Amino acid sequence: MGEYFDDSISHDAQIKKLSIEELDNQHPELFVRALDRVMSTDLAKLTCAEIVDGLPLIDTVNENGGGGLSGFHPLYDMHENLCEGVMEQTEEIRKNFDPKVLQFDSRSASPGLRAFRMRLIEMIAVAVHQVAVVLFQPDTSLHKDDGITTWAPPKDDTIFWEFSHEWYKDYKQYPDGVADLVGYWAESRILGGVVLFDRGTPTRKLDPDAVFSHADREETTYRIYRLLDGQKQKMLDFLLLDSPTQNPCPILASLENVFRVDPEEDIEDTGVYRDIWERKPLPIWCSDYRLRDVWDKFDFPLRHDWEEARGRCSDRRNRPEPE
Template identity: 30%
Template sequence: MIFHLPLLCAFEEATMDSQPFYLRLFELLAVSIHQIAVYLYQQDGANHTHQDYQRWIDSPRDSSKWDGYRHPTAFCHTFYIAVERYPNGDADTVGYWAEAKIFGGVFVFDRGESETECNELYLHSGRRAGPFTLFPLTMEQFERLVDFLLGETEEPAASRSPLPFTATSENRWRWHTWDAMARYHIFRDKYERSVKPDKPTGCVKSAVDWPEIADELYLIGAMHDYWDGQRVDKNKVRAALERLQQITPSSPVWPNRNAHSWTKDLLE
């Protein structure tokens, strides 16, 4: 396997059992899985070759139909198909796909202003059911992954595996995929995704992608109940307000995160 020298040096310099140590370990793990998948794909298949798939891609079809688009490989994460930018071409799309299948998402990192740091881990899921947003591991998930990789136990590894991870409403702070790379330096390698100059608008906002939407809707409902003189659970209101602070500037709820002034009277 080939690892970039800056990554190896950063891992070597990190203090054992520290957050930077674990994050660099996760990065090494992701790069390893990626390279293994690339290698296996490059061997080509005996029963189903790359040429077979290419013939299917090139076969006549109505590109206006829902199934008219063809991915560059049969194994593909739809956000990671910038084949012309990848060192290994279409084989790298398979590498990202393998990461998503094994980990529950492609491992990307907060690189900071210098774009060389490793400040936080996020996963970019490839599941059809979502989320499309980048999500961090919960503290429990983080600790389980560390224990799975480094823990000393006689328990079979398979029974201890926390993989693959799936996102729930507990996995906050979420990032829009465009904001993550275009504005906030969240990626593993700059070439991994093509980003358009302008942020896609989109029209559907879901609590699967943005858990804070559920909190926002709850507070709106609670506000009407409060104004109608109905009983409102203060603990639930307080918890929803706290969760609204666990959001990023890319969240659709960001502009309204402090807009629930009615709760001041309720919680006095």
């Protein structure tokens, strides 16, 4: 899992992993139906097909802000469409996928319907992530030998992962390595962002019903935003009602999502994360969006939030680097 969080992950590492059949709840059939609804959406089908194909479409890369690719990357010339037969191949995989292979931590145990509803969004996020991991791991990319996936930009030895979320790239400490990097990317594409929760801190009361999202798209905020009650309810209605409502995903932030969290801050300090190993603290020497001179109302809907964020930035920069 990597060495960075070896000491701090001990409390999460003790949590037992269970299959859907082993969870202490009476509603596995509702979860399976909900997952099928999500994975049957057009966006989920395309996202999974891109993984099976081995590369995202260039339109997807551009929608995610370019993914760090220069204008000379061969993706711009060679991957405007999926390879022939990939969508059909992916659909066959989806139809034959066995949800029993998915693993959830024991916190997902829910003896009653209300508790199950509160955990369902997390279970779906974990499941979408794991489906992407399973699709990526066989290494069946149709582009393995055409020079695209091994391409590196001129005069730059940085490795660019085409399937990646800007803030979730610490694959060396992920349980499934690069496959988890792909999982975060897929989760963000399908649901609107990496789905996070309030895990609490020693100085702040836990909000067990809070759901957060961390998007990686153009024309949206780079900050973590808490979903509104109405946004959560629309998602639960889509997942659980016998006659599903319109798919609300991807759920992206608006100016009404005023409760934001700075991704630059250590997740152990904010308490907002899903797994403690998902992001290393941002190094002090890295650029910090909070230092921009102009108030960006979409990133900081409230001016006092921007001013407070700039203060947190100054405090972070004055801290000594961890040894």
